[in-house]
Amino acid sequence: MNAVLTTISEYFVQSIATVLFLPLWVVLMIFINSSIPFLASKKMTLNLTLGSSFLGFVFAVFSLFYCIKNPQALVENNITWMSTDFQISFGVFVDNLSALMLVFTSLICFVVQLFSFGYMKKDESFHRFYIYLNLFMFCIFGFILASNVIQSYVFLELVGVITYLLIGFWYKKRSATRAARKAFIINRIGDVCLLIGIVVLVYFSVVFNSAQNMVTLSYSTLQFAVETLYSMVSDNAYLAIGVLIFLGIMAKTAQIPMQNWIVGTIEAPAPATALMNSFGIVAVGVYLCARFYPLFILSKSLMIFITFIGIVTALIGAYVAMSQNDLRKILAYSTSSQLGVVLVGFGVGAFSASIFCFVVHGVTKALMFLVGGALITSLKNEADIRYMGACREKLPLYAFSFFIGAISLCGALFSGFYSEASLFNSVLDFGNEFLSFGFLLFVFMSAFYLFRAYFLIFEGDKKDDISQDFSEWTIKCSIVLLSLIVIFIGYILRGCFGDFIFFISPDKLNYLNLVQNVLLLFVVFGAGFIAYQLYMAQNKTYIILKEKALNKSNLPYKLSYNAFYFDKVSDWFAESLFLRLCRFFDFIEKYVIGGIFVVLALTTRVFSYIFSRSQTGNVQSYVTYSLIVLSGVLAVVAVLYILGSLMGV
Amino acid sequence: MNFLSIPVLIFSPLIVALLILSPFFPNNEIKIRRFSKAFAILHFIYSTLFLLFFNPTNFGWSYQKELTFFNVSWLKTLGITATFGMDGLSLVFVILTSFLVMLAIIASKSMIRTKHRIYYPLILILQSALLGVFCAKDVFLFFLFWELELIPMYFLISQWGDRDSSAAMKYVVYTFFGSMLMLLGMLVLYFYSFSISGVLTADIESLSMSENVFAMWFQAFIFLCLLFGFAVKLPIVPFHNWLAEAQVSSVTPVSILMAGVLLKMGGYGIIRFNIGLFPEVFSNFAPLLIILGVVNLLYGACLAIVQTDIKKIVAYFSLSSMGLVLVGLGSLSEAGFEGAVFQMVSHGLIASGLLMLVGIIYLRTKTREISALGGLSQVMPICMYLGLIICLGAIGVPLFSGFPAGFMVLVGLLLSDIEPQAFLVCMIVLCVLGAVLSAGYILRLFHKTFFGSVLSQFRADTVQIDEDGNEITVVYPKRGITKSEIVVLSLLAFAIIFFGVFPNSVLDIFEVTSDIILDFMKV
Amino acid sequence: MDFLTDIKVAFLPELIIAGFVFINIFLSLFFNKKFYKTSQWIAILGVLSAFAAIGMVQAEPTYQAFNNSLICNVYTVFFKSLILVASFFVILISHKVIKKKRAKAFEHFSILFCAILGAMLLVSANDFLSAFAALEMLGISCYLLSALLKNYRAKESSLKYLISGIVASAVFLFGVSYIYGITGTINFDNLMLALEGYQGSMLFALASIMVVSALTMRISAMPFANYVPDVYNGSSYPVGAFLSIVPVVAGFSFLSRFLLIVSPYSPALGVVIMIFALLTICYGVYGALRQTDMRRFMGYSSTIQSGFMLLVLGVVNAYNISSLLYYLICYLFMALALWAGLSMFYNSTGRDDIGAYRGVAYSRPFYTTAMIFVLMAFAGLPPTSGFLAKFFVMSAIARLGFMYIIFLLVALLLMVVGVCVYLKPLRVMFEKTSENINMPNKAVFTKITLYVCTAVTILLCLYSAKIIEFCELIAYSL
């Protein structure tokens, strides 16, 4: 039995490239399906898509199995993509990390696709949405299975493109297209920084490491490559390369100062938002960070930089989320903040805990966004939590699963407990008081905004008429499925993570430490209690406090509500500074460079006028001109001769 | 392969053009159009046959043919021969030319409504000239074809565009000005190499100044003369002023040829002449070229961002893209060189696609003002999707043809021997800044035209004036785009994706040629 | 008899032309009006027979006739055949003009033949006296030719031509007289002997400059070129064609022979000629830019071309002269083609302002194609012989050395303006118009001239190796 399983898993691993191309085939099929008017069938689209993602899941599970069976075994197949001074290959690369990511990505894709059927059924662009989802699957699988840095970059940008498409899915909405464009450009900025880093890496790999040319910067040799690099270049140069690469990761994971685009993801259809915020574009960043971990860890200052960015984003994101009124915005800022913490984990050297944390966050966030999306649709597209209330009675499933998600996300119970605790442990081990305090603050704020959202939406008075339950079976099914995953996944994974996913040597996750656990729980439930007092119990003292806090002129509130004015600053920068510069160039183009030609043309005209006017028609003037020219020439020649004879030449 | 004859390839469009012009050809719009379309397709197939029988590992010229007139060389006494040759580099451009001319002629169906009798022959004459430039193996033959392109282009710009002949004149003056200086350089080069070698010859390869027989300032003089001619064509920044105006005032198929092929003549000339003949001067000038390229890149991008005419945006996009070519060539490394050539091919496709989009939009809305446009996705969705692919290509997203070029240029830049390294890194940073800006203005173009509220002035039927002054109403099909337009756009989109996914399909063709040229430079 | 032998051996064509002068005069006494067609045929016959006679002359080695005042060699034969070819086509396109003035048809041709004779003698002239006589013969005939139209403008143009001509002649004579005074001879061969070892003096330099600048009158170059547009404006199209080709060809033949002898002893001459040439081009291009009358335009245009031809004479060597010869051949055909095209248009519409050409491209595409090629040839664009001709001129100057590059540069830049000049009529031809231009196809000869000369203009570019070899041969024979 075991032998058979091994054989099968080996087969699956070897043909893992199928996963990559299956979605493309599905895209083609959906395209054909949708363009034949009388045959177009939504069921068929759904089945094809689900089939492909399920098959992907199966492949992923068997690969994971293979990886568990053969620890530290790599599977790598490459073909040449581009060859010049150096060769760039495309290929698949399966190790523990990619197998694990593949499992979760395909799983979430499956769930989201299932959910989307109910959610998008009535939309006219149903097929288009599924095409996008499948393209997304292609890109993300390509990214996860990438065998080298350049391939990663290629698919990373493609994921950015798909994100752009998904955000701008409802392109008739101005806000959607604007958000899409913004997301794309900010990601692009990160991407090009990453590109510079990669170009420099390629350069060093070509120059110093010509034996490795065949597969430039393959992940299997990256460790060796970066060590060589570290020994070759100065610390500052190394730091610069690291920062450039990390800038790419920052853009993808929505870190300060490139976090603003994440709010734009709410413009996408809810399932797409869920995907993007869980195992979509943000996963790309985290995964890339894990892949480049060998590079980062060599430089102490780089790690400090990562930690710093992470914790600042975590705090700012959570702080901003506290005052938001749009449910989806709360969740979006929460994503940015949670990923900050994941990066903090990387920064303090807790590789496996970070990945664990990220996986748990992914599934949880997917659940919450799906619930949120279904909920908002049920409420006739009302997204403002101030106008919701008492939804628990009518929509118990949503309330329950949202609660599960919230509890898990703030690390109190279920999966979140394991991940948060192990991460906290690592942070404490790191031994920086500010960092530990920051982490606790983050946990407090996260718990606060999650409970605030829960209380405002599902408890309290009924504030608006709640419509009927938006109950497609696929929606319910997927939410239930995801809730179950959220509940159990941490428990399942808690043991294997340190053994299975680790950097260089296994490090056991340490999530059971009574003092710390109690501290965390205390903070979480403290926040929960405050939220309860503020939004449920209507306690007088708290109300006064709240009103004081929500005063329009209160700076902390304004900062939080307006997300620290990052939008405004960047807009000012783009509008006032950059566009002015461009207009200045335009001015130069029009009047200086264009003017040269005008002046030339004018000169020609003037000359032409002079010549033509000098042709007076009077023959005497002609003779005069001739004689003037002639006598002038004669005089010059004569003078020259005389001068020549005087000089004695 | 005996049936692959370069003279046939080059001169057949000319002969067909004369055939259409001759009084014997039926003066029927449809017949003329179909005939030229059929010919263009056949010509494209014929040119791909060259690729089919092309041996990429072949060292030197793969196809070579001297054209004689009654067994006498063209200008025998002066050592100037009408010799055509094709190596990998030429082949790439020949196929690009043939492909884009074919697309331009297909696109002409909806874009051109008048004067078919003259329009199609002019396009075909232009094609001959372009092919001649890419295949000429003799300096003055090259110059002849270079000049030959001028007059058809003048009429194509001035007659079928916005009726603003000043732009066409500007084009002619700029180009002719450049080519006059180029001629000066060529003549000086020709006679001085004669005075050294004692052999009168104008063969490109035998004029090379690899050995240091002349003083450096003298070589630099000739180099600059030649570069000036190409700089006007490419265009390099202070000499680019004609581009935007000529683009804006010419009709779509002509702009396609202009951006797609004409600009490439400049790049090709720099490769063949400035690099091929003056390797040493070139390596001295390389940092300057890189700086010029970066200036091109950023200046073009900055201008594109503030334009309100969508065709101008595309024109400045071309300017910006050509900057990358210059950077790649200046990097003096194989990757940079190949990246530059790849960029030229890729830009040929992408710019054509963008111009086609602009043309389609202009035909239906009668405006190119960006503020007056919007919401076209709702009336022409197919156009939007194809446009999306082209725009992504323009932005330089991987797996589209723009990316491999940019990537190779960047790596090539770093791999070059130019000191100091910090300079190169600065240039790379500026180049990628250009990539960010390109995302900005291309997305602006895409969003402002296709997204937003539906346009009021969009009409699915358009009234046009035909040759006799009658009004004809052209009704566009339901999806807002005609079949010929779909064909053009989807062929371009396909090519963009294909070359993005398989960059080696292009790189392999001219790899050996680039090796030769670069080896030459290193010696 | 010596005199007769000379004629028989070397000057049969001139004799034939002279004979036809008299035949025409004779016939004009008896035939008029009805026989205007015959007059054209007779003129064609005359030119053709002269052409045939050229084949019979002894050209190698140089034959000295009439006491060495005229010579006959390959060089002169070449020029004479150019003149005869040009005259042939001019007579072909004269159809409409002689139809207009029927009674004077024979007289017209007799004057034309006089001019041809003068030009041919000028080509052969081997001393200053015969050159002067030939120049005057050519000149006076040309003054008459330009006065032939029956309107005021013709007379005015003729008078301008005459007065400019007299001044030029006087300057020429003055210069020649000094040369004569310095060397004591007017014969070229003796002059060459006399100048051997001559160090050169200021007076000699001034005299040679005077002679050269007087000769620019005949080749319509600066400083004596101002009359050109006016004269062309006042004369009929065939006469314009004749004036723009035959005196130019003859003038250049004489000028280059003169320079060959004189320029080694007059070092400033080369630079002066180049300056004259650049002035001429300048005058031509800037003047032509504003023209609306096609004949005036042609006047400026022929000065542009002369300027380019004069440019190569800055330094007289075999290569330069061969490029001049090639240029002359090309110029001959393109000028004939353009004049034919213009006269064809004028004859059918009666208008010669540039606006009349609006929209020709649409009603007469083939005609327009030919005109495009011809104008491209004038502008120096490929694939026409005009391109190669300019190319040779430029190459000849580039070949001279780095010091001459500044002249080359200026000429090249002026060529840019030149392109604008020649694009102007083309642009007008392509302008959209509602009126349909009706051009009857009756003028067969004119059409033949246009298309044949256009074809030759293009073919000269392609099949040029032999022609250039030929030109070099002739240049080296000098």
Added chain:
Amino acid sequence: MSVVFNIGLYHYLILALVIFCIGLWGIVVCKNIIKLLVCAEFILNAAGINFVAFASYVDVENLSGLVFSLFITIFAIAELVLGVLLLISIYKYKRSADVEKLTDMKG
């Protein structure tokens, strides 16, 4: 008898030059066409004087300068005649012999 003025070649040349300049001056300045033609005679004959002078001082054996001056006279007359003819026909149109009015064609 002593000769006060020994008239040599240079005197003739200077005389010719002066006449030449006077003629040119006249051509440039005179308004009347007849005067213009007379001045034209001046300049042509000035050259003739030169020739005769040179013939008698330099080229004594051949005297080709003398022949030359004869030719000059002949052609000068021919041109004069032509000029007068043209003047007559112009006068028919313009009723004036003023050269400044003959500017129908210009520019």
